[in-house]
Amino acid sequence: MATPLEDVGKQVWRxxxxxxxxxxxxxxxxQGRTVLELGAGTGFTSIIAATAAQTVYCTDVGADLLAMCQRNIALNSHLTAPGGGGVKVRELDWLKDDLCTDPEVPFSWxxxxxxxxxxxxxxLLAAEVFYDDDLTDALFKTLFRLAHRLKNACTAILSVEKRLNFTLSHLDVTCEAYDHFRACLRQLEQLQDGQLRFAVEPVEAAFPQRLEYERIRQLVGALAGRC
Incomplete structure (x- = not known):
């Protein structure tokens, strides 16, 4: 069964x-780094990053989803790196240019x-957020905007599962969401804005598997580094 769009952030995807x-x-x-996760969902990846990082900004939209992140992080606070700043849950809407600083809004900055x-x-981290073309476009615009504003060179680590579907438009099995993700990566790599450039490379799935899931060949990772 398909997961409703409004609930995709409420489960841990492969x-x-x-x-x-x-x-x-x-x-x-x-180790000792500051990390930003975009579209954190349950907060799972942010929690894993916080086992080594100094500070992790765990971001998404929706007060109920962010409250769930906060609960999950509190339940796993014993896993954070000793002496680290822990995980901070904040709202970050890819459709807006600026961060919310209104103290009356939950999870504002x-x-x-x-x-x-x-x-x-x-x-920067983003896992399994490339299922809708409009949101994928918004995420890549956010990555580019953040890269302009960050003081230091940065690397975005992205992961996605290629989901094959039969489409009437093609009368064939395709993976349109993944194809759009790849097209956005190519555009990011070809984009030059002054001294801001990106280098993109795949994440080879040769690293050990420590968590319990089926590591299928459709799981894909990419590194996009600002250089």
């Missing part, structure tokens, strides 16, 4: 487990948060 395995394999890459985000973030 691509998030795949990304989490990669994070566990690359723990040294996250403080000026201190924003300064830390732009001043220290070097790793």
């Amino acid at each position: 691509g998030a487990l795949f990304l989490a395995d990669y994070l566990l394999f690359q723990r040294d890459l996250f 403080s000026e201190e948060d924003i300064s830390d985000l732009y001043g220290h973030t070097t790793i």
Whole structure:
């Protein structure tokens, strides 16, 4: 059965487990770093990142979803890196250019948060958020906008599962959402804006599997580094 669009963030998808395995394999890459996760859903990947990172900004939209993230993070707070800043749950809407700073809005950003985000973030994460073309476009625009504002060079680590479907428009089995994701990656790599450039490379699925899920060949990872 298909998951309703409004509920896709309320479960842990296979691509998030795949990304989490990669994070566990690359723990040294996250040691003491500031990390931003986009479209965090349950907060699972942010929790895994926080086992090594200094601070993780776990972001999504919707007060109920963010409250669920907060509960999950609190239940797993014993896993965060010793001496780290833990996981901060914040709202980040890809359809808006600016972060919400209204103190009356749940999970809004403080000026201190924003300064830390732009001043220290070097790793961005996004797992299984490429199921809708409009949202995929919005995410890549957000990545580009953040790359302009971050003080340091950054790397985005993305994961997705290629889901094959029969479509009437093609009268064949296709993976349109994945094809659109790949097209956006190519556009990002070809884009040059002053000194801002991106290098894209695949994540080879040769790293150990530590979590329980079926690692099918349709699981795909990519690194997009600002250079």
